Every structure is written in C-alpha cells, then in structure tokens.
Amino acid sequence: MRDGFVKVAAGTPRIRVADCRYNAEQIFTMMREADKQGVKVLALPELCLTGYTCGDLFLQPTLLRGAEEGLATILEATKNLDMITAVGLPVRSKWDNKLYNCAAVIQSGEILGLVPKTHLPNYGEFYEQRWFAPGAGLDATITLCGQEVTLSDGHLFACEEMPNLVIGVEICEDLWAAEPPSIRAARAGATLILNLSASNELVGKASYRRGLVSGQSGRLVCGYVYADAGEGESTTDLVFTGHNIIAENGTILVERRFATGLTISEIDVDRLAYERQRMTTFQHAEEETLWRIGFQMPVGDTHLTRPVSPTPFVPQDKDDRAERCEEILKIAALGLKKRLEHTHAKTAVVGLSGGLDSTLAILITTIAMNLLDRPASDIIAVTMPCFGTTDRTRDNAVELAGRLGATLKRIDIGEAVRQHFRDIGQSMDNHDVTFENGQARERTQVLMDIANQNDGLVVGTGDLSELALGWATYNGDHMSMYGVNGSIPKTLVRHLVSYVAGDKAEEDQALSDVLTDILDTPVSPELLPAINGQIAQKTEDLVGPYELHDFYLYYAIRWGFSPRKVLRLAEQAFGRAYDRATLLKWLNNFYRRFFVQQFKRSCLPDGPKVGSVSLSPRGDWRMPSDAVSALWLEELEGLE
Structure with missing residues (x-):
C-alpha cells in the first residue's frame, strides 16, 4: 500500500444456485486465497451467496435465512483477515418489510455496512422489481448476523491509514443507468468503486460492458473493480461468463472472461488524487451527502503486477502505435499549416543535420x-557542416532533402565560426561550451537570415526530451519561429521516423533506406571534432539514456510522483536492463537539469501540443526559473 498502490481483485467463485452453505465455503476460500496474494480490497459478484438466478426463491424465508447464515459463516472464517470484501446477498429489512439486493462490505469478521442496489432492471431478461425494492434514499439500521448495521445508499468506506483510499459501491445495473451512484460517490471523495455484477453474456455485450467500465473510471478519475457472476449460475435461459474488469482512469489494467477465480491488479489511489487535484473540472460535492465509515488497515509493501511500460509515451501494441504515429504527424502538420497560412510565409526553412529531430521536422x-x-520545393532544407559533421550525417541530410523534393542549400559555417572565435578571443583548441554553442548559434543565425531572404519561417527541430533536460543552446537550436517537435519526446520521435520509413518502403525504397540509416545513427549534436570520421560526441553518454529520461519526465511531471515512487516504477519497468545505481544516477541528473534549465523553457517559441505532456510556458507548465531542486535531490539521497 506504500506509494499509493492498493492491490485489488475481482473474484468469481464457482457457486450452486440456492446452496448458500456451499457458496459461503467457496467465498471464504476465495477470500483466504486473495489474502495470501496480498489483496487488500476484493469485490465479489452480485447475489453470489445465493446465486443471481434464484427467481421466485428470493421470496422464500428459507433462502433468506440461508443467506444470512452463509454470511455469518464467512464472517467467522475470515475474522483474521483485514482485507475489505464486498459480498452480494439478498437482505430483508424488518424496518420496512422490503427485500433489497445488497453488497455487504465486511472486514475482520465485522459488517461495516450494507449498500443496496439503486436501479433495478425490469426489462428483457431481467425481473428484479418482482422481488427487490430499489435502495435510492434508503437509510436504516437493521440487525444482520447478530450485528447492528446500517443499510444505506449513502455509504463510503474510508481507510484511516491511507486517506486517499475511499471506497464506494454500486451494483450491476447501477452502472448502466443514466446517473450511476458512483458519480455521487466519486464527487464525495471515493477513489475506488466496486461493482458487484451479474451481467449475462450476449454477442457484443462484452465490448459494451468494457466501454462502460473504462469510461466510468475515466470520467470519475477513479479505480473501478467490476466483479461478474460466472459458472454455477442457472443456464435455464442465460449464460454468465465471469467477465471481470479492473480499470483505472480510463485504462483497463486487466480483465478476463469465461473463468472463475481471482482477477488481480493494483490501483494507484495517490495518482488518482493527484489528477483530481489537477483537474479543475472535477468538482467535489458542495455538501457532504454521503457519510464515511472508517476502517483500519496496516500499510505495507504492495508487490506490483500491473503493467508499467518502459516507454509510457509509446503504445506497446503495433496497431495502436501506428495509429498514434499517424495522428501525431497530422496534428503537428496542421499546427504548422495554420502558422504558414497566417504569416503568408512563402517558404519553410529547416536546418537539416541528418539526425532524428531535424528529420522528423522536415517530414512534418x-x-x-x-x-x-x-510543392515540397517551398521547403528550404539547409545543411550546415562544421567541425563535428561526419560524412554519414551530411550525406543523409542531402539524400533526405532530395527524396522529399525540398530545395537544398549547403552552407559550410566553419570559416564564419572561426572568424567569430577570433573576434572574441576563443582558441580553436579550447573545446569548451563556447566552442560548442558558437556553432549552434551560427546555424540559427543562418537559418533566420535565409528565412528573411525568402519570406520564410524557420521550423524548429528541438524535442520535448531536450527541453526537459535543457539540452539545447540558448538562442541557438533553442530558438525558431515555430517548433513542431516541442511536445514530442525523443523515444516517440524515433518511432515516428520509423513509422514513416515503414510506410514509404513500397513507394520509395530509397527514402525508406535513408530514414532507416538515420535511425541507426547515434544521437549527437556533432559540435566536437570527429575522430577518424566518426561521431565523437554521443548525447546519451553525456546526459543519460533518453528512454530513462522520458520515463522520468512522464511520471515526475505528468503525474507529479515523488522521486522515490518514480524510482520504484523505473525498477519495475526496466527490470534487469539497468541496475538501481544507474537508475539513481540518471534520475539525479534528470531532476538537477530539469530545475536549472527552466529558463530556456520560459521563452519557448510557439508549437503544437500533441500529447499529454507539454512544457510550454503558455500551456501545461508554469515554473519559476530560479526554483530550487534541493527537496527532490534530498529524497533521492536517502534511496542510495
């Protein structure tokens, strides 16, 4: 449970219709198994103590007594478990002589509360209003299993040791209704919704159900555990397949169908609380309409089984990745299209180095x-070789411009830079930051002047990862008239170029080949003299692997995770690829550079936002340039 992770499960026990004693045994056996696997919150199906398909037997006192005795058996058998479990059963209220379809929320042998189903389906194959009363507005105290418990639709269950873990409950059709009870629960603070369900299977229904669960978790910025009835329910007219789903903030973490047993994952309630804090459109209830029942649960470590991608900006699925690449290229191109139209620019000027970023910029x-x-000839591609330029990158730049049909200009800036160094007294033997940045600023000056000559607009090439690390020369490659790559991280830049290479393979093999060679070229600003014709300055040797920095950027900035939590997730995502010392080294470097380089981000040129993370000072990220990183770095010191 540390770092906000709560291990949750949706369970589908194998039951027998109306055999409450047998069902109770199956349920407490499943609860014990869940506890062994570290589960802290377990949702079980609707009416699982009796079976959902009991029909008119629900009106039989014998069945209702059997359900109560079954619940008592479960309470006794699990009194040593601190796990929260929601069990479905019918409950008769002597307060109003009505029967309710309920979720009993239990822990350590105690019934914390009973939540009745609000919306009762009475259409198609459903006849619940024949037996049950709706629970909307209900608030009563009854005796069940020898305990005085509240029967109310106004319950929330709040963990005292983990304030961000607040549980709300709804039952099956409640989710299908126009105004699900989970809306009210989330507005009152619930971060985790449990749904006890008995949803029969029909052709196409699984997809609809999946959309409901993921959509509701996204709209409510919550975790959602959907536990469905399965094997053992009557098949007189219907079939139940145990379609269990666990979702978080619009993303399905795990699901399974056509099986009994446990479906397990972890919900990050701290992440949900952060997102609600960030989103001004997530409005909490003006008045506290639900009351909280507190429970205690020792906080311990949670073994993570949920997927943690090492490339959070890049979809893992090949088809999803291709669709994402196509969409990003279109969004970025539309942004540039508008700017070219608005400025009446006759040309677009791109500095083409033969590297990944400038390649993506000219493709866009x-x-x-x-x-x-x-025509593509309205693009002026400018290659500007200097002291560190290699034949490979120069030739690739020339070939790429030719294959695209751009107008190519080759301007050797070596003599201009030497003259500048003579003017300021910079030795050619001193390969310091002035030596490097002088070249970058000369290139930017050339691009700007060529744009002036040709009524053009300079298209920026710097990417999001470079902006995060400040790996750009201030008023050099840092500056342009419109930056198309500004919200695209380096790991995604690579996939975008790869996507175009694959897409062009049939119609223009030569273009595909040059893009492939660019992808195989080490990332480098080429500002130091080449060694035997080879690149002497490799960016990732200096600032660290971009796959790590993009991972850190996503979790530290997009989600506001603490350094400790970012490190924990990195260890989960990268496994044995990097040891802890290496992860810590580059995480330290990330925080240090991110803070001290903010001044470069404070005066960025315009550019389109294409994903969930942007560092534009006019958009997502507002930060003082003189903020101090001490707190973040101190936390990392304690992890070494």
Missing part, C-alpha cells in the same frame, strides 16, 4: 505543405 513540414497544396 512536408505533410503541412501537402495539406496546403504547395
């Missing part, structure tokens, strides 16, 4: 020109 610019029905 080509798409924008196509959207404008303008």
Whole structure:
C-alpha cells in the first residue's frame, strides 16, 4: 500500500444456485486465497451467496435465512483477515418489510455496512422489481448476523491509514443507468468503486460492458473493480461468463472472461488524487451527502503486477502505435499549416543535420505543405557542416532533402565560426561550451537570415526530451519561429521516423533506406571534432539514456510522483536492463537539469501540443526559473 498502490481483485467463485452453505465455503476460500496474494480490497459478484438466478426463491424465508447464515459463516472464517470484501446477498429489512439486493462490505469478521442496489432492471431478461425494492434514499439500521448495521445508499468506506483510499459501491445495473451512484460517490471523495455484477453474456455485450467500465473510471478519475457472476449460475435461459474488469482512469489494467477465480491488479489511489487535484473540472460535492465509515488497515509493501511500460509515451501494441504515429504527424502538420497560412510565409526553412529531430521536422513540414497544396520545393532544407559533421550525417541530410523534393542549400559555417572565435578571443583548441554553442548559434543565425531572404519561417527541430533536460543552446537550436517537435519526446520521435520509413518502403525504397540509416545513427549534436570520421560526441553518454529520461519526465511531471515512487516504477519497468545505481544516477541528473534549465523553457517559441505532456510556458507548465531542486535531490539521497 506504500506509494499509493492498493492491490485489488475481482473474484468469481464457482457457486450452486440456492446452496448458500456451499457458496459461503467457496467465498471464504476465495477470500483466504486473495489474502495470501496480498489483496487488500476484493469485490465479489452480485447475489453470489445465493446465486443471481434464484427467481421466485428470493421470496422464500428459507433462502433468506440461508443467506444470512452463509454470511455469518464467512464472517467467522475470515475474522483474521483485514482485507475489505464486498459480498452480494439478498437482505430483508424488518424496518420496512422490503427485500433489497445488497453488497455487504465486511472486514475482520465485522459488517461495516450494507449498500443496496439503486436501479433495478425490469426489462428483457431481467425481473428484479418482482422481488427487490430499489435502495435510492434508503437509510436504516437493521440487525444482520447478530450485528447492528446500517443499510444505506449513502455509504463510503474510508481507510484511516491511507486517506486517499475511499471506497464506494454500486451494483450491476447501477452502472448502466443514466446517473450511476458512483458519480455521487466519486464527487464525495471515493477513489475506488466496486461493482458487484451479474451481467449475462450476449454477442457484443462484452465490448459494451468494457466501454462502460473504462469510461466510468475515466470520467470519475477513479479505480473501478467490476466483479461478474460466472459458472454455477442457472443456464435455464442465460449464460454468465465471469467477465471481470479492473480499470483505472480510463485504462483497463486487466480483465478476463469465461473463468472463475481471482482477477488481480493494483490501483494507484495517490495518482488518482493527484489528477483530481489537477483537474479543475472535477468538482467535489458542495455538501457532504454521503457519510464515511472508517476502517483500519496496516500499510505495507504492495508487490506490483500491473503493467508499467518502459516507454509510457509509446503504445506497446503495433496497431495502436501506428495509429498514434499517424495522428501525431497530422496534428503537428496542421499546427504548422495554420502558422504558414497566417504569416503568408512563402517558404519553410529547416536546418537539416541528418539526425532524428531535424528529420522528423522536415517530414512534418512536408505533410503541412501537402495539406496546403504547395510543392515540397517551398521547403528550404539547409545543411550546415562544421567541425563535428561526419560524412554519414551530411550525406543523409542531402539524400533526405532530395527524396522529399525540398530545395537544398549547403552552407559550410566553419570559416564564419572561426572568424567569430577570433573576434572574441576563443582558441580553436579550447573545446569548451563556447566552442560548442558558437556553432549552434551560427546555424540559427543562418537559418533566420535565409528565412528573411525568402519570406520564410524557420521550423524548429528541438524535442520535448531536450527541453526537459535543457539540452539545447540558448538562442541557438533553442530558438525558431515555430517548433513542431516541442511536445514530442525523443523515444516517440524515433518511432515516428520509423513509422514513416515503414510506410514509404513500397513507394520509395530509397527514402525508406535513408530514414532507416538515420535511425541507426547515434544521437549527437556533432559540435566536437570527429575522430577518424566518426561521431565523437554521443548525447546519451553525456546526459543519460533518453528512454530513462522520458520515463522520468512522464511520471515526475505528468503525474507529479515523488522521486522515490518514480524510482520504484523505473525498477519495475526496466527490470534487469539497468541496475538501481544507474537508475539513481540518471534520475539525479534528470531532476538537477530539469530545475536549472527552466529558463530556456520560459521563452519557448510557439508549437503544437500533441500529447499529454507539454512544457510550454503558455500551456501545461508554469515554473519559476530560479526554483530550487534541493527537496527532490534530498529524497533521492536517502534511496542510495
């Protein structure tokens, strides 16, 4: 439970219709198994103590007595378990002589509360209003299993040791209704919704059900555990397949169908609380309409089984990745298209180095020109070799411009930089930051002046990862007239170029080949003299692997995770690829550089946001340039 992770489960026990004693044994056996696996919150199906398909037997006192005795058996058998469990059963209230379809929320042999079903289906194959009363507005105290308990639709269950763990409960059809009870629960603070369900299977229904669960978890910024009835329910007219789903904030973490047993994952309630804090449109209830029942649960470590992708900006599925790449290229190109139209620019000027970022920039610019029905020759690709330029990158830049149909200009800036160094007294033998940045600023000056000559607009090439690390020369490659890559991280830049290479393989093999070679070229600013014709300056040797920095950027900035939690997730995501010392080294470097380089982000050129993370000072990220990183770095010191 540390770092906000709560291990949850949806369980589908194998039952027998109306055999409450047998069902109770199956349930407490499943609860014990869940506890062994570290589960802290367990949801079981609707009416699982009796079976959902009992029909008119629900009106029999014998069945109701059997359900109560079955619950008492479960309470006794699990009194040593601190796990919260929601069990479905029919409950008769002597207060109003009505029968309610309920979830009993239990822990350590105690019934914390009873939550009745609000919306009772009475259409198609459903006849619940024949037996049950709706629970909307209900608030009564009854005796069940020798305990005085509240029967109310106004319950929330709050963990005292973990304030962000607040549980709400709804039952099956409640989710299908126009105004599910989970809305009210979430607005009152619930971060985890349990749904006890008995949803029969029909062709196409699983997809609809999946959409409901993921959509509700997204709208409510919550975790959602959906536990469905399965094997053992009557098949007189219906079939139940145990479609269990666990979702978090719009993403399905795990699901399974056509099986009994436990479906387990972890919900990050701290992440949900952070997102609600960030989202001004998530409004809490003005008045406290639900009352909280507190429970205690010791906080311990949670073994993570939920997927943690090492590339959070890049979809793992090949088809999803291709769709994402196509969408990003279109969004970025549309942004540039609008800017070219608005400025009446006759040309778009791109500094083409033969590296990944400038390659993506010219690909996006080509798409924008196509959207404008303008020829690619309106793109002026400028290659500017200097002291560190290798034959490989120079030749790739020339070949790429030619294959795209851009107008190519080759301007050797070596002599101009030497003259500048003579003017300021910089030795050519001193390969310090002035030596490097002088070249970058000369290139930017050339691009700006060429744009002036040709009524053009300079298209920026710097990416999101470089902005996060400040790996750009201030007023050098840091500056442009429109930055198309500004919200695209380096790991995604690579996949976008790879996508275009694959997409062009059939129609233009030569273009695909040059893109592939660019992908195989080490990332480098090429600002130090080459060694035997080879790149001497490799970016990732200096600032660290971009796959790590993009991972850190996503979790530290998008989700506001603490350094300790970011490290924990990195260890989970990268496994044996990096040891703890390496992860810590580059995480320290990330925080240090992110803070001290904010001044470069405070004056960024315009550029389109394409994903969930942007560092634009006019958009997602507002930060003082003189903020201090001490607190973050101190937390990392304690983890070494």
